[in-house]
Amino acid sequence: MLENLLVVVIIAMALLFADRRSFARSERRTKVLYILLLLPASYLSLLFILQLPWFNIGHLTKAMYGWPARQIVALLK
Amino acid sequence: MTTDSRKTNALHDDITFNREKLEGVFSRCGDVHFQQWNYGDGFAFQAVSVYCSSLADYSSHLLQRALEKIPGYESEDWNSMTPEKLRRCLQVNNASLQPFSLLESFENVYESVMHGFIVILFDQVNQALGFPTESAARRQITEPVNEPAVHGPREGTTEDLSLNLTLLRSRIRNPAFKFEFLQSGAVTKSAICFGYLDEVVNPDVLAEFRRRVESITDYEVLETSYIDDWIQESTLSPFPQVRYTERTDTAAAAVLDGKIIVLVENSPMIMICPAFLVDFMGTAEDYYVRSIFSSFIRMLRLLAFIIALTLPSLYIALSTFHPELIPTVLLLAIVDSREGIPFPAFFEALVMEASFELLREAGIRLPRTVGSAVSIVGALVIGQAAIMAKIASPIMVIVVALTGIASFAIPHYDLAISLRLLRFPYMIAASLLGGYGLMVVFLLTLLHLTSLHSLGEPYLTSIAPFKPRDWRDLFVRVPLKVFLRSPRNRKLLRLGGRRPHP
Amino acid sequence: MSSDRSTINLRQLAGLLCCYVIGSAIVFIPNPLTAAAGNDAWISMTLAYGFGIIMLTCVLYLHNRHDGASVIAYSRKLIGRTATYPVGLLYILMLFFAACAVNASIGDFFTSVMMKRTPSYIFHTIGMLLSALTARSGIRVMARMFFLLLWLMLFFSLLVMILAIPIYQPAMLLPLFENGIKPMLHGLFISAGFPFGEIVIFAMLLPFVRLQAGQSISKALYASYSFSALMLIVPTICTIMAFGPAAGYFNYSLYRLSIEIHIVELFQRMEAIIGIALILGSYMKATLLLFIIYQCLIQLFNLKDDHVLMYPLSVTCIFLSATMFQSPADFQEQVYTIWPFTVIVVGGGLILLFTLITWIKHRRYLQAERGDTS
Numbered sequence: 001m002l003e004n005l006l007v008v009v010i011i012a013m014a015l016l017f018a019d020r021r022s023f024a025r026s027e028r029r030t031k032v033l034y035i036l037l038l039l040p041a042s043y044l045s046l047l048f049i050l051q052l053p054w055f056n057i058g059h060l061t062k063a064m065y066g067w068p069a070r071q072i073v074a075l076l077k
Numbered sequence: 078m079t080t081d082s083r084k085t086n087a088l089h090d091d092i093t094f095n096r097e098k099l100e101g102v103f104s105r106c107g108d109v110h111f112q113q114w115n116y117g118d119g120f121a122f123q124a125v126s127v128y129c130s131s132l133a134d135y136s137s138h139l140l141q142r143a144l145e146k147i148p149g150y151e152s153e154d155w156n157s158m159t160p161e162k163l164r165r166c167l168q169v170n171n172a173s174l175q176p177f178s179l180l181e182s183f184e185n186v187y188e189s190v191m192h193g194f195i196v197i198l199f200d201q202v203n204q205a206l207g208f209p210t211e212s213a214a215r216r217q218i219t220e221p222v223n224e225p226a227v228h229g230p231r232e233g234t235t236e237d238l239s240l241n242l243t244l245l246r247s248r249i250r251n252p253a254f255k256f257e258f259l260q261s262g263a264v265t266k267s268a269i270c271f272g273y274l275d276e277v278v279n280p281d282v283l284a285e286f287r288r289r290v291e292s293i294t295d296y297e298v299l300e301t302s303y304i305d306d307w308i309q310e311s312t313l314s315p316f317p318q319v320r321y322t323e324r325t326d327t328a329a330a331a332v333l334d335g336k337i338i339v340l341v342e343n344s345p346m347i348m349i350c351p352a353f354l355v356d357f358m359g360t361a362e363d364y365y366v367r368s369i370f371s372s373f374i375r376m377l378r379l380l381a382f383i384i385a386l387t388l389p390s391l392y393i394a395l396s397t398f399h400p401e402l403i404p405t406v407l408l409l410a411i412v413d414s415r416e417g418i419p420f421p422a423f424f425e426a427l428v429m430e431a432s433f434e435l436l437r438e439a440g441i442r443l444p445r446t447v448g449s450a451v452s453i454v455g456a457l458v459i460g461q462a463a464i465m466a467k468i469a470s471p472i473m474v475i476v477v478a479l480t481g482i483a484s485f486a487i488p489h490y491d492l493a494i495s496l497r498l499l500r501f502p503y504m505i506a507a508s509l510l511g512g513y514g515l516m517v518v519f520l521l522t523l524l525h526l527t528s529l530h531s532l533g534e535p536y537l538t539s540i541a542p543f544k545p546r547d548w549r550d551l552f553v554r555v556p557l558k559v560f561l562r563s564p565r566n567r568k569l570l571r572l573g574g575r576r577p578h579p
Numbered sequence: 580m581s582s583d584r585s586t587i588n589l590r591q592l593a594g595l596l597c598c599y600v601i602g603s604a605i606v607f608i609p610n611p612l613t614a615a616a617g618n619d620a621w622i623s624m625t626l627a628y629g630f631g632i633i634m635l636t637c638v639l640y641l642h643n644r645h646d647g648a649s650v651i652a653y654s655r656k657l658i659g660r661t662a663t664y665p666v667g668l669l670y671i672l673m674l675f676f677a678a679c680a681v682n683a684s685i686g687d688f689f690t691s692v693m694m695k696r697t698p699s700y701i702f703h704t705i706g707m708l709l710s711a712l713t714a715r716s717g718i719r720v721m722a723r724m725f726f727l728l729l730w731l732m733l734f735f736s737l738l739v740m741i742l743a744i745p746i747y748q749p750a751m752l753l754p755l756f757e758n759g760i761k762p763m764l765h766g767l768f769i770s771a772g773f774p775f776g777e778i779v780i781f782a783m784l785l786p787f788v789r790l791q792a793g794q795s796i797s798k799a800l801y802a803s804y805s806f807s808a809l810m811l812i813v814p815t816i817c818t819i820m821a822f823g824p825a826a827g828y829f830n831y832s833l834y835r836l837s838i839e840i841h842i843v844e845l846f847q848r849m850e851a852i853i854g855i856a857l858i859l860g861s862y863m864k865a866t867l868l869l870f871i872i873y874q875c876l877i878q879l880f881n882l883k884d885d886h887v888l889m890y891p892l893s894v895t896c897i898f899l900s901a902t903m904f905q906s907p908a909d910f911q912e913q914v915y916t917i918w919p920f921t922v923i924v925v926g927g928g929l930i931l932l933f934t935l936i937t938w939i940k941h942r943r944y945l946q947a948e949r950g951d952t953s
Contacts, residue, residue, distance in 0.1 A: 003698070004700070007700055007704065008898075011704065011894060011897065015890055015891065015894055018890055019887065019890050019891075022885070022886075022887045023887060026883070026885060026887045027882065027883055029880060029881070029882055030882050030883065030885070030887050030888065033876065033880060033882065033888060034887065034888060034891055037888065037891040037892060037895055038891050038894075038895075040895050040899075041891060041894045041895040041898055044895065044898035044899055044901075044902055045898045047898070047902045048700070048898050048901045048902050053905055056899075056902055056903055057672075057675065057676055057679070057899060057903050058903055058904070058905070058909060058913050060672070061672075061676060061913065061917050061921065062912075062913075062917060065917055065920050065921055065924070065925070066917065068920060068924070069916050069917050069919075069920035069921075070916065072768065072920060073765065073768070073916050076761050076762075076764045076765035076768055077761065077765060398694070399851045401848040401851070402848060402849065402851050402852070510694070510697070510701070510705075511693075511694065512693070512851050512852075512854075512855050513689060513693070513694065513702070513855065513858075515855075516855045516858065516859070517705055517709060520709055520713075520728075520859075520862065521709070521712070523724055523727070523728075524709075524712060524713050524716060524720070524724060527716070527720045527723045527724045528716045528717075528720045535723065537723070540727065541723035541724060541726060541727050542588075542591070542723055542726075543590075543723075543726050543727070
């Protein structure tokens with residue numbers, strides 16, 4: 001857990017360092033989208049640090065396309 | 078300059094005033110001399126010659142002869158000249174005063190004196206005459222030390238700009254070969270000259286170059302590399318974006334190729350821009366020897382490039398992460414020789430590389446007499462003793478030596494030092510992640526090279542964007558018969574007003 | 580032209596298509612197919628190639644009919660601005676999955692076969708960082724670089740396939756349709772999703788090409804696509820010939836093939852070189868996908884193209900790659916069951932819908948013209 005935390009911290013620092021100037025200079029809409037993109041990133045980094053099997057893209061796609069996909073495969077098996 | 082300051086800067090009628098002002102400006106310049114002389118009926122009228130003895134040759138008879146001609150315009154001679162007649166003469170015969178130039182302001186006088194002119198001021202005349210005599214003794218034309226050739230001309234450039242231009246002009250005797258001059262620096266006023274072949278150079282590149290170089294006129298340019306520093310796209314890149322040469326044949330070939338050459342007064346280095354990665358792998362000598370041989374040499378240089386960049390890191394990656402890739406017998410030999418070495422391969426490589434670099438730097442700075450002793454000592458110390466002390470293994474010494482030799486085989490020093498620099502990130506990456514690490518730094522290098530531009534043109538021209546046509550002069554050198562049928566040569570023939578033979 | 584930074588020429592586009600299709604597929608194909616379809620895997624792939632050609636035709640039709648506008652642009656025209664948002668977001672979700680799946684698979688490859696003791700997040704992070712840096716440099720740089728890397732990758736794949744000739748047994752290709760037609764259809768389903776159907780995603784890159792007089796984008800792309808298909812079908816055949824029924828068992832087929840090469844003491848155990856060369860393909864694909872996500876985002880939300888969003892995007896992708904697959908079985912299900920469905924039904928369906936609407940609109944326009952003039 002500790003090394004995962006370290007990795008997340010390093011990545012966050014790198015992101016901050018690389019983007020602080022360009023973020024400040026960008027348009028308002030870009031800034032909003034930037035923050036919005038950081039939300040799933042933060043959530044996922046939490047999953048990564050604590051190795052939690054919580055809701056992820058797999059669950060989302062399975063919820064959306066799971067049943068028909070499995071039906072088709074069952075048909076073809 | 079405003080009219081007022083122009084007025085105050087203009088030469089006075091009164092020679093005493095002029096002389097005092099000049100003496101004030103040139104005070105403590107021990108090499109600037111003032112010589113008074115008189116002319117006219119009974120030597121009634123005064124004149125003063127001002128010159129800088131370090132730059133001008135006052136004893137030249139040419140000045141005397143030229144001075145004799147001036148009264149001749151008024152059908153007189155110096156014994157019967159008066160200031161009014163002189164004034165009239167100067168006004169009327171403006172153009173035919175050659176080689177004298179007419180100076181009207183103090184600024185002009187300072188500049189002329191500092192450029193080796195002899196300036197003559199006359200009493201009651203508010204203009205001065207300047208006679209060019211620059212004759213400072215400069216270095217003779219010798220073979221360039223850093224670019225020796227077995228076959229081919231041995232003419233190298235010197236610090237004298239006009240001599241360099243003479244050498245270049247005598248290679249390309251075509252009015253399409255243009256030379257443009259810039260003056261840079263408020264204090265040094267050094268002349269910068271850039272040359273190109275008019276129909277052959279890429280107009281976008283030329284425009285970009287002009288745009289970048291015009292702002293350098295505010296700075297004191299002491300050497301051609303100042304301009305390189307000014308116009309290069311990426312200062313942090315380890316790769317050189319311009320080429321240097323002291324050979325006039327290399328420069329002439331570059332001009333014919335559509336490149337721009339830059340010269341600066343008091344520097345023998347000719348800067349060739351734009352320079353691409355592929356330009357660094359060829360030399361002028363490639364074209365003077367047989368094509369089979371130069372093709373072979375070019376491929377050898379490519380091998381040298383790869384070895385110089387990757388051999389130590391390859392060794393580290395293979396011995397630490399992928400020993401299965403090494404043939405078994407060699408692997409056993411490596412393992413055997415690494416027996417008892419307390420350090421991991423990376424540390425060993427680092428120590429050996431660092432010692433080699435120190436040795437190289439020491440060899441450059443030492444006086445010639447001691448230099449050879451250093452290499453012998455270095456070979457003994459680094460090689461033998463390190464092995465016996467179990468600091469390094471024999472294989473490592475071979476790897477480091479091969480890497481060093483390979484980097485010397487690369488013809489251009491700038492590229493060789495960039496590879497020296499890049500070796501270390503490669504070694505670090507290989508020690509951390511083996512083959513994957515090597516691939517990552519290779520991709521990063523490739524990314525950097527692909528996004529690098531030299532005067533707006535991609536640095537990896539001919540490789541990426543991929544132009545198979547150019548490859549015939551890249552890793553091989555096709556015979557001249559094939560080469561001379563190329564579009565570039567046809568263009569050059571058209572420029573010279575000729576059609577190619579069928 | 581050096582001044583114009585955002586367009587590529589036709590040859591570069593064709594090269595990118597090759598990189599995109601062959602990309603990560605060369606590492607994984609044909610394992611999932613041979614597991615599903617046995618000896619008929621190559622037939623599945625050929626039919627899937629046919630499906631891909633149909634999709635490519637639709638994509639090119641849309642590209643030509645809408646004068647080179649991007650997918651988001653003509654989606655706005657065809658189904659309206661409000662409907663484009665959810666469709667766009669659906670598309671982006673698909674892309675996130677694709678990009679992160681490719682990135683995650685690179686990590687899985689290295690941690691399972693070459694560097695077993697390195698934690699996989701190293702590969703996810705470094706891989707995505709590389710992709711982010713490359714994508715950030717713009718499409719011209721990407722096109723130039725990938726053209727070179729493509730040849731490198733193809734060279735090594737061909738080298739493996741040629742050097743493995745001594746171990747091929749053509750008899751292993753038979754019998755065909757051993758268990759009926761269903762396994763072949765299953766294989767078709769999988770390969771129509773990955774890699775052939777993904778052409779619908781590549782459609783986002785078509786607007787970047789700048790054509791010269793007389794050049795035909797269709798010819799170049801069909802040729803390039805067919806070449807890529809060949810470069811995927813041939814390894815399938817080679818693997819089946821080499822391993823027979825066991826082909827479905829080995830996870831990274833071409834890599835496994837290279838392990839089997841034993842020609843003179845020098846050319847053995849070369850799989851490390853092959854592994855690294857193959858991974859170049861995955862890197863290229865991940866980079867292209869990242870670039871496409873970025874383009875989708877800025878076009879959907881009308882943002883300025885100043886590469887600011889590239890880094891947070893890649894950070895999201897890093898953590899997604901690291902957490903999306905809980906187990907190899909989860910990987911199998913998501914990539915070989917859910918993903919093909921997503922590509923075929925959602926991606927392919929969208930493109931077909933757009934094609935249909937465009938075609939109807941065009942016909943109505945032609946009828947109206949005829950009606951006006953008559």
